[in-house]
Amino acid sequence: MQQQIVRTEPAERLIEGGHSYESITHKIGSVVLSYKHPKAWYVVTAIAAAGVFMLITSIAWLLLRGVGIWGINQPVGWGFAIINFVWWIGIGHAGTLISAILLLLRQQWRTSINRFAEAMTIFAVMCAGMFPLLHVGRPWVAYWLLPIPNWTGAWPQFRSPLIWDVFAVTTYFTVSLLFWFTGLIPDFATLRDRAKKRISQVIFGVLAMGWRNSAKHWHRYDAAYLLLAGLSTPLVVSVHSIVSLDFAVSLIPGWHTTIFPPYFVAGAIYSGFAMVLTLVIPIRAWYKMQDFLTMKHLDWMAKIMLATGLIVFYGYIMEMFTAFYSANQYEQYLVANRFFGPYAPYFWALLICNGLIPQVLWSPKVRQNVALLFIIALIVNIGMWLERFVIVVTSLHRDFLPTSWGMYYPTVWDWGLYLGTIGFFTFMMFLFVRFVPMISIFEMRDLLHQTDRHHPAAATTAAATPVAHTEVTP
């Protein structure tokens, strides 16, 4: 059985600036081990910490007063909580796509961004998980969602997508965390060996768990890492498909469609890549990581964003077509209501943010313009949030009977909780950048080794006697 991760020949150099193993290790590792950080780090972290306080306040008030402080009502019972849940979990999905699917597809450019994207997944899923927990109304009995024997004698109802969601999201979070930590072990060992301060040596020593870079360790590590990637790949598809089934299994017009699972998964990847770009662009500039996060990386991420954006846009068109072709008056009214109803501005804004503006990414000039790329990524983030707003609110607020129609207006506490999670997410991401190597150091060394072997002119190590043929063909 072939266990090793077979790496293909890189088509081009993915690391710029004539680096060696030592300089890569120093460049990435010193961000964690030194105490000098760009001013921007302090400014953003302080603002984000304010957001964390806002989050805590919003949750505290919610626990005191109940979900009545939100704008939810009959018929719109889902509101911001579910919009934001789907938005955050979608953002998380790009992390798994980059770390797992691109690994299986042997896309070596993922090496520079996978650690970062996986961290993003973990913090985004944390934000996502808060919303349904708080939305249940009595979070202190949220353990009823889990199959734990309790005094009521009742069990979860396993035919409901909502309970599938509990399993999908908790599994996703756990597996993402295991995958991330597995990837970090060799880097913790590197930091342990480089640390000068006793406290850093002890902390990274404990986290590395005695990792000693042995060939036997690496052998099992490669097998485990590849298998984790292979497990995460169907997992990520299942998670967002199950999220979409929360909607699609119901009978509400606009939700009851079979296109939801693939369309949600594409949307998740779309928004996730937008969030990676939103975070990577400033951090790359502040920490001067342009050698590792090259313009090629930004270009490819922009292309994936464009491609998934087109799939999402196809989803919108199919929804409209299905409504027309179904000859179902409720489905047809839903589409008309989206275009011309009370929430029409949201829908039009969604079409502009997600459908129209990303089309400028066809131009290579735009993809090479970092500032413009950042703005487009922000617009896509907003667009994907609007998409979930339109799906949740326009479907619920006017369903079958005009007597049960209503309107939904978010309150200040809805916004406080939502912006609070953005603060929390940013806060955690910036702590991550500060305390954990933001790029996988050992994979970058491996990438350099691969590249140098195929571009001997650019070799930076003093390899005296290169062995004629070292590759063992699988």
Next chain:
Amino acid sequence: MSVPLHGIIAEYESAEELLHAAKRARQAGYTRMDAYSPFPIHGLSEAIGFEEHKVPWVVFISGVIGAIAGFSLQYYVSVIDYPLNVGGRPFLSWPSFIPVTFETTVLFAAFGAFIGMLALNGLPQPYHPVFNAPRFERASQDRFFLCIEAGDPLFDRVKTKQFLENTGARLVSEVEE
């Protein structure tokens, strides 16, 4: 009286040198050795004569246990302990049980991969003698090491050292137990 040895370690500057040296050590008849490198090197574990395929089996068996556990849980809850008529479906409405079964399969298999990899590697391990080797901290940075262990039947303090010195090593030193 000298301190007992863990082995003799040689330091190299490139992955190719290490691979070459490991192959030569194998050819010379050494069987108990380990190589250390700052990133996984394709073919290195074969070169030191290490072959093992336990991790995939651990993952597979964990996944099977996860699948059985997930499905049995739902069967017990929905058929035996708390049968509910939901939309006239049979109590054993197995297609609805697939998503949760899938998730528990992945969950258990992922734990199998993580814990299995660590356990087979003997981690966490607070102490290992190879860390006594001079400049070994660079094994996690930019240097490549080959250690022939004292337990090897061919191990000889002088001859093994000479052998390693002839493999193009930058530095050869003894590692204390």
